[in-house]
Amino acid sequence: MHIEPGVVNGAKLALSYATAAGAGVWTAKLAWETLKTTRIPGFAARVAASTLAVFFFFEVLPKFPVGVSEVHFILGSTLFLLFGAAPAALGLMLGLLAQGMLFAPADLPQYFMNVTTLLVPLFAISALAKRIIAPGTPYVDLSYVQALKLSTTYQAGVVAWVGFWALYGSGFGAENLAAIASFGAAYMLVILIEPLADLAVLAAAKAGRDISRSALFHPHLHDGHSA
Numbered sequence: 670m671h672i673e674p675g676v677v678n679g680a681k682l683a684l685s686y687a688t689a690a691g692a693g694v695w696t697a698k699l700a701w702e703t704l705k706t707t708r709i710p711g712f713a714a715r716v717a718a719s720t721l722a723v724f725f726f727f728e729v730l731p732k733f734p735v736g737v738s739e740v741h742f743i744l745g746s747t748l749f750l751l752f753g754a755a756p757a758a759l760g761l762m763l764g765l766l767a768q769g770m771l772f773a774p775a776d777l778p779q780y781f782m783n784v785t786t787l788l789v790p791l792f793a794i795s796a797l798a799k800r801i802i803a804p805g806t807p808y809v810d811l812s813y814v815q816a817l818k819l820s821t822t823y824q825a826g827v828v829a830w831v832g833f834w835a836l837y838g839s840g841f842g843a844e845n846l847a848a849i850a851s852f853g854a855a856y857m858l859v860i861l862i863e864p865l866a867d868l869a870v871l872a873a874a875k876a877g878r879d880i881s882r883s884a885l886f887h888p889h890l891h892d893g894h895s896a
Contacts, residue, residue: 671738671739671741671776671779671783672737672738672779672783672831672834672835673737673738673739673779674775674776674778674779676737676779676834676838676839677779677782677834677837677838677839678838681837681838682778682781682782685779685781685782686781688781688782688785688789689780689781689782689784689785691785692758692784692785692788692789692792693762693784695758695788696755696758696759696762696788699754699755699758699792699795700712700755700759703753703754703755703756707888708884710884711884711885712755712756714884715752715753715756715760715884715885715886715887716752716759716760718751718752718756718760718885719748719751719752719756719757719759719760719761720759720760720763720764720767721760721764722744722748722760722764723743723748723760723761723764723765723768724764724768726741726742726743726744726764727743727764727765727768728768728772730742735851735852735855735856736847736848736849736850736851736852736853736855737831737832737839737845737848737849737852738831738835738856740852740855740856740858740859742859742862742863743787743823743827743859744866744867745757745761745787745790745791745794745823745824745827746794746816746819746820746822746823746863746867747863747866747867747870748761748791749791749794749819749823750808750811750867750870750887751870751874751886751887751890752886752887753887753889754791754792754795756887758788758791758792761784761787761788761791762784762788765780765783765784765787766780782834785830786827786830786831786834787827789826789830790823790824790825790826790827790830791823793822793823793826794819794822794823797819797822801815801818801819802815807889807890807891807892808871808887808889808890808891809871809872809874809875809890809891810875811868811871813864813868816863816864816867816868816871817860817864819864819867820859820860820863820864820867821860823863824856824857824859824860824863825857827856828852828853828856828857831849831852831853831856832849832852832853835848835849836849871890874886874890874891875891878891
C-alpha cells in the first residue's frame, strides 16, 4: 500500500503531515491508556515485536505493484489481536520508518501518507472489536466471521486512504481512476488470506498458552476484553 513517489507532491504534502500528526496524537492516547494497566517492559516488548513483524511483512513477504500503489500483506488485524492497538500502531510507524530508511529511501517523502493509511484503519478495527466481540471473550476464541469483519474493515480502510491520496494528488482523470480501481480490486484479495492468518495465529497462541500468556502478547488473547 505504499503511495508511489510523485502521486502527491509539493505543497499538497502538508496535508499528510497533518493527518499523520493526528494519528500520532491518537496513538499517544492509546499508549497512555495501555500503560495504566501494563508495565513498561511488557509494553516495550510488544512494540518491539510488532515493529519486527511489520518490517518482515514489508520487506520479506511478497509484494506486487498494482495501479497507484503496491499490494502488501500487512496483516493489520493480526498485529492488533496479538499485541493490542497501541503497540501495533507504534510497530507500524517504526517498522515502516526502518524499512524506508534502510531499503527504500525514495519512499520517505510519502512516509506520513503511508502512516496515516496504516494507522487510521487500525483505530477503526480497535473500535469495531469492542462492538463485535462480547466482553470476556478471549481473542483465541474468535470465529472466522469475526476475524473476517476485522480484516475486511482494515483492508477496506487501507484501500480507501490510498484512493483518497491518489485522487488528492492526481485528480479524477480516467487513467488515475482506472489505476485506483485496479489497486483496490487486487488489494481486497488480501481479505481471502488475512482472516485465515488471524485464525492460524490465534490457534497457535491457544496451543502454546504458556508462551502466549507472557508479557510479549496482549492479555486479551486469553483473558478476554472488558466492555
